[in-house]
Amino acid sequence: MQVNLKVRRFDPAGDGDARYQSYSVDMPENATVLDALIQVREYVDGSLSLRCSCRSAICGSCAMRVNHRARLACKTKVTEVAEREGDEIVVEPMGNMPVIKDLVTDMEVHWSKVRQITPWLQPTGPEPEREYLVSNEAMLDLSHTMNCIMCGACVSDCTVLEVDTKFIGPAALAKAYRFGGDPRESRDPAAHVQKDRLQYLSDVPGGIWDCTRCNMCVEVCPKDVRPMDRIMQLREMAGEAGVKGSIGYRHGGAFANSVRRLGRLDEARLLPDSVGFWNVPRLLSEVPGALRLLRAGKLPWSHAMPWHKPIPGIKHVRRIVDQVRKERKASSS
């Protein structure tokens, strides 16, 4: 089977521009994109640089963009991509990181965020004589996150990181869940470990409330870690632990209250409810943005006005909301 690759090349010693180079190699039917790249590097063009090691989606070295989407090259079959997306396979380095050479990126962006989240377990109190006693279900729950191999695919394609370099990012936040959700990490209120962790993740610029739920990290993750779901779990844990001061948390509450009150979103109240009615500087700072939205027709004038009637049948909506709230309260106590 002939495999056609179009590879983005970048030589740091060159003129500073990247260019695309095409290769065609003969490969067996079940070849992966990594197999084809290795064939190129070993027998066609030794100057092509990429990271790879285990060949079996365990080490996390070979994340790169294949047809403009971050994937592990070793886990991506040539036939699958070629059949679905056309004969020529475009291979590029990961996004949201500087390129060192060809397909090799500088992942310090990612590692620095891992260091930012206090990435180790913090038990307090006296150590048990042997192991900590915890349920297997709790360990299995964490194993979904421990399945993360830190390949960086989610970091590469994260749409928030693209516009906000402060965002801690999906991989590091998922890792934060791995500790915050570990029953061995101290929940003793006096020790403040879990609450401090959640407080930090809530308050820090680029923390858990900055995820826009675009789902990209879930789609590109080759190990089904579902980083976005972990971020949502952290948000819930923050609320349960009483970390409720952040705009993000209040925004969620404002959303729910609006739906309960009107059966739909009350955009005019959402902002003051989220940032606080007396937070005048913040409210004023949002005015130009709101005006732009109005001008662009993305926010209808009727929605921007603070008087609205509930939708017909609002009592049913309220009954549902109240029931959910009651159940959640019961399950958390």
Place this chain on the structure above:
Amino acid sequence: MAVFEHDVLVIGAGLAGMRAALAAQDAGANVGMISKVHPVRSHSNAAQGGINAALNEDDSWEEHAFDTIKGSDYLADQDSVEVLCQEAGAELIRLERMGVIFNRDETGHLGTRRFGGATKARTYFVGDITGQAILHVMYEQLLKAEARGQSPFRLYEEWFVTSLISDGERCLGALALEIRTGELHAILAKGTIIATGGFGRVYEPSTNALICTGDGMSAAWRIGAPLMDMEMVQHHPTTLKGSGVLITEGARGEGAYLLNSEGERFMKTYAPNAMELASRDVVSRAEQTEINEGRGIDGCVLLDMRHLDPQLIQERLWQIREIGIDFADVDIVKEPIPIRPGCHYAMGGIKTDVNGATPVSRLYAAGEAACVSVHGGNRLGANSLLDTVIFGRRSGAHASESGRSEKAPSIPDSVIEEERKRLQAILDRPKNGDRVAQIRLDLGVSMDRNVAVFRAAEGLEEERGIVAQMKERYAKAPVEDKGKVFNTDLLFHLELGYVLDCAEAIVLGAIERKESRGAQFRLDYPKRDDANWLKHIMLSYSPEGVRMDYAPVTITQWPPQERTY
């Protein structure tokens, strides 16, 4: 070009290396750690099934030791095995407290699974990602120690060791390429610990990652450290058809069957009691016999998990299910998966004592790169992770302790300059039509043919000639990439040099040992011969040729017996 100094230099950042670095930091040493890949990319990741310790009430360290020694076909040094098994429990608990999310039983205590060659269930595990789960936690501990500034530490991430520095008697550190810049630097230390893992890429196919090229074994060999038991190369019974990717022994631990083309559980002929859970050498030979006698399917036999509860597979074997789907188009829940014996692990390596010390002063080794020896002729599954943390810790502690009395080494600038010239000469070689990849492939395929599960004089002699030929080709092989930044082409070239040294040592050991023991099965000497061969073979490099010595096997309380399963 720069010179860096540390009390302890650890080469390799897998489990053995990181455990050594942590222990050295605990002892207050200034530690440097070099790795050619980011620590979490290390091959410890690939250990799937678990880690052994005799912690259950019905178990004892003596039983664990006996199983290990029987598994080794009595070639392991029993005093070393005693250390391994006695310290296993405490180290396992330490890992749990660090944060490893080990599987639990109904009572919330650590739960175990059965593994090959073990009379008791004593394998602790995280699904089938145990190595990965421990490796990432060990990296967390390193970050924790660094953040708390407990002692000076520097990680030379993506640096490649080109050679060890020796003054003829002592190891003084290493010369290393900073991969990102292509600059060569010297890192000097009072104690250097080799934790570079195995040499699996000597063979093709292999379960090992592409980075497993025996760098540390070869580099240590070149400065005079003896390599021991190198002929003992483990062929894992369940590696995937084609790529050779590992399918965990945990599958059989959870109850998977091995079937031949006639649908028979053939292990009943070879190991009627232990069946699929006999020692790896025994199972691999049984499979190869079935295949050779025409009861295989396309060079493979089948691993069958259809009778296992899909829920159990989802909770304990999710990774191999994914590997089967991704790399063999087989869903293990629905179909048996074709597997064959494949190169997996080096029982041999740099000879050390139980503190990681090698016969070369100031040089230590731990993990797969080392030969303590606790695995002898055949390693039991789930003893390798244990080996990395026990002897990683001991070597880190010992190197920092004995380094205290040493003076900081120094070297003339000419040492770096000469190495730089050597590398430049390789880069300057003209094209000659040959390729590093082709040499490595030719070597790997022939090793798989001649020095695998079954061996005989004829094939071994042929392989000796092939290795010599490959060395000649290698001496002229060019590097295509002439750039400085991330020149992986140059790294593969240097790695092949390491691979060839390991291949030579494996073949020489296999020719020398005229008996069958553990992983070494000689068709021309099919019996174990304790009278003549209950001893280790040690190979030492010198410019005049390889010297061969023998070392006695230490027997403490388990005299050699006939070995059946």
